[in-house]
Amino acid sequence: MFQIRKATEADTPIIFDLIKKLAVYEKMEDEVITSAEELKQNIFTHQFSKVIIAEENDKPVGFALYFYNFSTFVGKPGLYLEDLFVEPEYRGKGYGKKLFIELAKIAKAENCGRMEWSVLNWNTPAIDFYKSLQAKPMDEWTVYRLDKKGIADLAE
Template sequence: MFKIRKAVPSDAPVIFNLIKKLAVYEKLENDVITSVEELQQNIFTNNFAKVLMAEENGKPVGFALYFYNFSTFVGKPGLYLEDLFVEPEHRGKGYGKSLLIELAKIAEAENCGRFEWSVLDWNTPSIEFYKALGAKPMDEWTVFRLDKKGISDLAGK
């Protein structure tokens, strides 16, 4: 039995473990510097992000972490999917698609003008999956990032 539900504060350790597994899959395990406590604070107290939990027979098998941004061109909020992950042994059952459908329903209910996410260039299975759902790659855009040190440097500290 599969279900999707909104995460609650007691899910923070599970979310953290799924994030670590996602990082291994993406070959970015050294980039995970957060903690259960920081996730608890920033997701459930500060409400910077929201999480959907995917469960099979009451056991967490995946998650989707998202937040809202804003499009000046569209003049509406957008839903940004930061991370989507389903445990490898549970892939191919439609769970990832179910999470995306639930997020699309949330975006529609919130009158979002866009629903966006990023995918690593090498992740061909995910790219093909997203294209099959009707998503379009934004090939003409390049993502830029400042890490914590870069932010401090730019801020002049």
């Protein structure tokens, strides 16, 4: 039996575990510097993001973490998908697509003007998946980032 549900504060260890597994898949284990406690504070206390969890027979097998941004041109909020992950042994069952469809339902219910996300250039399976959903790459845009040190330096 498969289901998707909203995460609760009690799911924080599950979310943290899935984030670490995503980092392994993306070859970015060293970049996970957060903790379960910090996630609990930022997701559930401060409500900076939301999480849905995919389960097969009550076992967590994937998740999506998202938040809302805002488009000045569209004049509406957008749903920004930070991470979508399904454990490798559960791929090929349509669970990633079901998570994505659930996100689209949430975006529609919240009257979002768009859904956006980033994907690593080498992640061909994800790129092919997104293209199969009629998503279009934004080739004319480049993502920029300031890390914690960059923010601190600029703020001084």
